[in-house]
Amino acid sequence: MNEFVAVILLIIIFIIFNNLNTKIRKLEKEISDLNYKLNNTPPAQTEAVHKKTPTEETFIPQQVYHEEAKHHENSEKTSTPVQKDWHTPVLDFLKQNTLTIIGIFTLVLGIGYFVKYAIDKNWIGETARAGIGFCTGAGIIITGHFLRKNYQAFSSIITGGGIAVLYFTATIAFREYHLFTQNTAFVITALITAASIILSYYYKSEVLIIFSLIGGFSAPLMISTGQSNYLFLFIYITLLNTGMLAASFLKHWKSVGWTAYIFTTAYLFFWTDESPELLSITFYLISYVIFYIFALHDYFRKNILSTSDILILALLNLSSILGLLYIFDTLKYEPPIIFPLIFTALNSVLLFREYTRKNFGIAYSVFAGLVTSLITIAIAIQFKTHLITSIWAIEATLLLFIWKKTGHKIFKIFFYILFPLVMIAQLVTWTEYFGTKDFNIIFNPPFITSSFTIVSIMINLYLLRNTAKELQGKANNIFEDLITIISYGVIYITFLLEITYHISEMPWSAITSVGLLFSIYYIFILLLFRKPLNIRNDIQTLLIYLFFFLLIINTSASTPPVITAILTKKLHISFYFLHLIQWIPFIYIGYKIIPSSAFHKQQISYWILSLALIISVSCELHHSYIVMVSHSLTQSYEASKHFNILYLPIIWTILASIFIYNGLKKNIQEYNKIGFALIGLMVLKLYGYDVWQMDNISRISAFIVLGIILLLSSFTFQRLKNMIKNMMDKKDKTEESTD
Structure with a gap:
């Protein structure tokens, strides 16, 4: 039954197809007849449509000839081909x-x-x-x-x-x-x-x-x-690639070369991973030569490098170096830098060719980028860095550099693809810190590899910064902002892991404190170089907020365990004095960076700054007092209680006076509010708790000292208020006399 239905369907399809084919033939015959009638118009009608004058007959061909000659000259002078949208023909x-x-x-x-x-x-x-x-x-x-x-x-x-x-x-x-x-x-x-x-x-x-x-x-x-018979396989692939090269030369088919490159690279990588041997090096080099000739065909024939040519040059160097160095590294052959240097020499010849011709266009930039990246790879390999991380990082920078020089977005797309891979490889590199011992300071594989990644991403940030300047007034590119954030994060984590690794034998409180101290200084350096790094105002404000947050965490939460470790003799007292250097960036940011930034555009910024100052000063004086008067952990409890009851209200009163004084002097209402709020908090603390915990002598001393401070502050405020009033009266009189 099924066979019968299938036969019936085939007959029906044949009848329908035959009917459609007959109609198509009739339409083709009608179109052919119409074309014949149009193309065989009598001479009289042709002359009626357009009758040339003798002047037109002699002048127009000469004009066309001159225009064509001029166009030909201009095309010869141009060394860069007109780049078409590469994916449009494919979509069409x-x-x-x-x-x-x-x-x-x-x-x-x-x-x-x-x-x-x-x-x-x-x-x-x-x-x-x-x-x-x-x-x-x-x-x-x-x-x-x-x-x-x-x-x-x-x-x-x-x-x-x-x-x-x-x-x-x-x-x-x-x-x-x-x-x-x-x-x-x-x-x-x-x-x-x-x-x-x-x-x-x-x-x-x-x-x-x-x-x-x-x-x-x-x-x-x-x-x-x-x-596996790799010798036979790659002889066959080499012959296939040779045929591809001949076909691309004869017909100028770029897609043919790309197809061959993708398959050849996949075969080579599979062979390298499964069975690395010296024989595969020969076929890597043969393939490199074949595809280099393919990429430079138009360069030697027409002195142009198209987008496709530049891209295959970059990827070919990447894949060849990666495979060859992996073989040398696996088989423990030396020196591994021989292949980057060989490829550097080859590209240097082409770079020198462009230099001697004084042609500093796209080709010069491409060869300069290749030479620089290959030399950098050679240095990275000599320092025993992690292979994939270093090569991918350098290659990503090369692609971004070529995009900047050529303007072809395909290189930027490949950079966006490769950059996440670099970050993944970098994460794998960092894992070597865990479980590995006896790394030298700085001169160890993870840090040296990370250093090359840092150099690479710093160049990326420089190139992206210039791009941002060129695109001022346009919407920010979310990918570039994300890359910038990740890049600064990589730099931060690299140094943090290196520091943490070498102090890992210290108590956990010391490791945490050093990590926070490094974080504070890292943000400070970013703010210090905010203009060269082209950090936007909104990002600067976020960094200042983060700086204050870390400062509060370090002084209030991280330092007490450090004090405990010092008193229990697990840490030397000098470690605490190292901790005090966090005040250098705090003072500099408060006096230099904040006044010249957009930090105070919102009123809440005054409260955040004041809160950071109050908590940091109070906690730092508290810790210093304990370190000076205590010799054991038991004594520190009594010292802490004594400081909180007797000295903390005095500190808050002094700080409140400073806030109110600055508020009146600079006419900033928020400082006045902060000062009076702090006084109110101090009074509540004093009368609600502290008074009932003091002995008579301490209670009398506290009231006398606080009273004197409050009276002096009030007297100072009144004088300042009168001075401001007198200045305003003089100003009004001067204006009246002028009128």
Whole structure:
């Protein structure tokens, strides 16, 4: 029953197709007749449409000739090609040929299912099955051949589908049916590849040769038995790449080279990972030469470097260096820097060529970037850094540099892709700190690797900063802001991990305190160099807030355990004096950075600054008092209680007086509010708690000292108020007399 339905459907499809084909032929005949009528208009009508004057007949050709000659001269002077949007032709091709691609794919699947169905029904034997497959593939190719004149793109896709059928048939015949040996299967697939490349050249079809290359590079996988014969494999791939190089030279097909590069690199990396050996170095170098020649074809012929050429130069150097250095590192060969230096010498020749010609355009910038990055990689490898992290970091900077010099966004896109990989590799590098002992200070693999990453991201930040200046007035790029934040984070974590690693034997309180102290100074350095680093005003304000927060945490929460460790003899007292250097950035930020920033645009900023000052001063004096008067942990409890009851109200009163004085002097109402709020808090603390904890002598002393301070403060405020009033009266009188 199913067979009968299938036959009926095939007949219906044939009738519909035949009917549509008849109508299309009628339309083609009508269009042909119309074209004949239009192109064979009588001479009288032609003259009526446009009758040239003798002047036009003699002048216009000369004018066109001069314009063409001028255009030709201008094109020769231009060393940079007009860059087209690389993905537009691909999208156009897919839009126009999507149905064709889906159709041929569906047809191949349909044939496959039909053959499977016939096999399940035992209609045909194994040899006959292979024969049907080869005949079907050949039939599809012949169909494409007859359609090539009028339907070139359609014909190329049809022919590619036929080639795919031949490849799969040969694979199944070898793997499933064992109709011939592996060598015979390889010869058959090689012949299919050679025939398809010849057809591609004959048909002048770039699409078809891509199909052919994909089949050619997939053929070894199709006939593989699991036994590795890399010598045979890469001789075959080298021959395939040589054919690719010839085809790209003859037809100038860039996509052909890219297809070959992607497959070759994947094969080389797989070989390097599975079985690193000296033989693979030979094929790395051969492939490097082939694809370098491919990339520089237009450069030597027309003295231009297109976007595609520059990109493959950058990626080729990256992949080759990565594979070769991995082999040397795995096999413990020396010196590993020989390959970066060889590639540096090759690119230096091209750089020198541009320099002697005084041509400092795109090509010069590209070769300069390659030479610089390769030398940097050589230095990084000599210092025994982690291979992938260093190379990826340097390559990311190279891509960003090339984007800045050429303006082609494809390099920026690749930078955005590679930068996260650099960060992942950097995270892996940092993990070596954990569980590893006896690293030298600074001169250890994780820190040296991180140093190269830092140099790389600092160059990235410089390039992105210049980009931000060029794009002033436009919306900020969220990716660039994110990259900037991550870059500063990498620098911070690198130094923090290095410091923490080398003090890991100290008590945890000391490690925490040093970490917070480093964080405070790191933010201070960012604020100190805010203008060269082009840090925006809103980011500066956030950094100041973060600085105050860390200062409060360090003085209030981190220092008490340090005091405890000092009193229990786990830390020396000198560690506490090291802790006091946090006041240097605090004073500098308060007197130099905040007045020149946008920090005080919001009223809450006065409260945050004052809160940081009150807590930091109170806690720091409290800790200093305990260190000076206590000799044991038990004594520190009594000293702390005594300080909080007797001295803390005095400190708060003095600070409140300073706030009110500054508020009146600078006419800042927020400082007045803060001062009176602090006095109110002090009074509540004094009368609500402290008085009941003091002895009589302490209570009398506290009241006398606080009373004197409050009276002096009040007297000072009254004098200041009168001075301000007198100044305002004099100003008013001067204005009246002037009028």
